């Protein structure tokens with residue numbers, strides 16, 4: 001399992017629902033958690049490893065238990081917003097402030113097929129919203145105006161010998 005980097009089209013996939021939460025899915029989740037951990041990230045979504053599945057993993061900090069979200073949907077978002085310097089394992093080195101709802105209610109299945117509806121706020125809500133976007137082919141840089149987006153991506157693109165759009 002390897003990380004997919006921007007601007008790979010695999011990051012733009014609108015993912016399919018997971019039909020059966022079986023050993024194969026649990027194995028994907030386990031490997032994604034390992035990759036997230038060695039990459040020093042707090043979340044990793046299936047498209048970031050080239051999988052067309054509605055699945056992401058989160059570990060809020062080193063002490064926290066890793067969480068697996070399968071077929072997630074955000075069913076409520078707070079009116080209150082918060083700003084945070086966001087980044088992405090698929091666009092290493094690019095960080096910028098982004099406003100998002102401070103809290104969300106999310107419905108999902110875990111790796112054992114159990115269904116949960118939980119409310120999250122602050123950092124965990126931030127990670128969840130970022131990873132949810134990945135499942136819809138959306139990246140955090142998409143929220144910025146074209147000019148700012150290009151400016152933020154310029155050093156990244158140059159470093160990789162890629163031509164900016």
Ligand SMILES: [Zn+2]
Pocket residue numbers: 087088089090130134
């Ligand atoms: Zn990301």
